Amino acid sequence: MRNTNNELQRYTAAYFSNEDDLKGSTAEARLRGFTIHDVFSPFPVHGMDEAMGLKPSRITWAAFAGGLAGLVTAVVLQIWTSAYDWALNIGGKPFNTPLLFVPVSFELTVLFSGLTSVIVLFYLSGLNPFSKRKSLPGVNDDKFVLVLDHSGASFRKEAADEIFSKYNAEKVVEGDLV
């Protein structure tokens, strides 16, 4: 829940008891022109990204870039140390033996790629050990919450309430969140 301009903003949060109602209400709210601030659930709901209109994450590209960096690091490191900086004669083998550099290259590719994708995930989602962020009540247990943004010109209370009751919202809370 990142808010860059740090202003108090009005939100309406609707609590649902199951993922189907959450998905339906989110899709309906989005299609009817509401601005969806975020959706909270205890587990990843299948099809929720589409309901929210999220594009597929581009973290895969970060993983690819990380893997490429790992591969280049490993290849350069091994060839430079084994064949150029201080080439050692080991068992009469050639100094530059690319085939024997495959295992370490593979391992470093995997290592860099995995760590990069996790670091990017933490960065984009604002996950860090000093975070004071709290969950909405029950979200990590059994509550499914749709949070609508009031800031858009499109927010109409009656229309929102209609959607909430159509999908059996347990309660609707209005408030200011930072």
Next chain:
Amino acid sequence: MDVPIEKLELSIDERRIRNEVGRITQHPAVSPLREPLVTGNKSYSDVTNDINVIHEQGAGLGWWIALAISSSLLLIGLIAGYLTVTVGIGTWGLNRTVGWAFDITNFVFWIGIGHAGTFISAILYLFNQKWRTSINRSAEAMTLIAVMCAGIFPIIHMGRPWLFYWFLPYPNSRGSLWVNFRSPLLWDFFAISTYFTISLVFWYIGLLPDIATARDRARTKFRRKLYTILSLGWNGSNRTWSRYETVYGILAALATPLVLSVHSIVSFDFATSLIPGWHSTIFPPYFVAGAVFSGFAMVMTLMILVRKVMNLEDYITLDHFEKMCKVTLLTGSIVGLAYITELWTGFYSGNPNEIFMIINRVLGPYAWAYWIMFTFNALVPQLFWFKRFRRSIPLIFVLSIFINIGMWFERFVIIMISLHRDYLPSSWTYYLPTTVEAGLLIGSFGLFFTAFLIFLRLFPIIAASEVKGVLKYAKH
């Protein structure tokens, strides 16, 4: 029937919205043959409670007794480790003929145990095997602990374990004398440290949502503080979930070839040498299958205990064990086939040293170890062809322990039988472990169980968020 005309004639926009919402919310057809993955008709909050109560409530007497036993075993290991480091490798039964013995056997054994965790968490994830959700968390924890146990052995075998960082290719004051990137032992170092790091990250990422649940429920100050730090401010946002699922998929896709590479590289330690019985191209697949085999046996041993003691019968069901038994049967049969293939290729090679090694393996002084290995690994799992045995918890428990013993002996057989009678008959010997070596093996089991017991008390041992996702598996 007097329906107002305006209700019949929906605007095009309205119809589009309805179609779109209907498409997004519809459920795919589900086969009525599907069995529920979680029994007992649980609600989402039942799952939260059942799983979190385990680590929240005070430890029972059974846990303390188990901890007392396992930490005593760990203490034995610490004493043995102290003697090894202060006196030297001379406290072991190794000699010039048998240069690798108990330590490398234990190393390969523990690394193998770890493989089942990654198999369950990564490979079954990629194959969309939803039943993995009840067991993946503890299997991954088992992986991490097993890799730690494994890592100890090559490090103390170095003789000067405090210099183990010399394995890293860092610029040093020895001229920069670099590490030898052509050595499988160095590949091992990279493979295992990568494996440990990625497994740790994978496990932790999977834990994040559950730590947030534990944070929200925490009653003591210590737990609230611990989980607040570890949960990294997780709030269940779908934007985060979306990225999270992407990263989880990436890690699974990376861990899958990684886990295959780790035991392949461990097998290169042997396969790239010229020792009869080691110098063989079937080693990588044979080792990987054996690793998954032994790992699943250990998972079953642990899960049977955990399920019973923690009352998790609704989550870890008989179906789980039946599926694990099938994996065990498959991998056990691959291992059995490899044993026979080894005998055949030994004879067919026409190489007198290879032929001698085969005869020595089957009939020599260590034949007892070979036949323990063959019986426990190749023959015993064949019982799992029968459904009755796959669904009998007491039988699975006994067999899984047999398999663990058998797989330990597999590594003992590979290492010891090839080494103890080498090319020079005057140096032939019969290796027996010393008390210190036995103490280290016992200590590694102590470390394994102590760490696992602490894990049980600290974190949700079942991936609650994932279980919630499959709760309606057979219902829609």
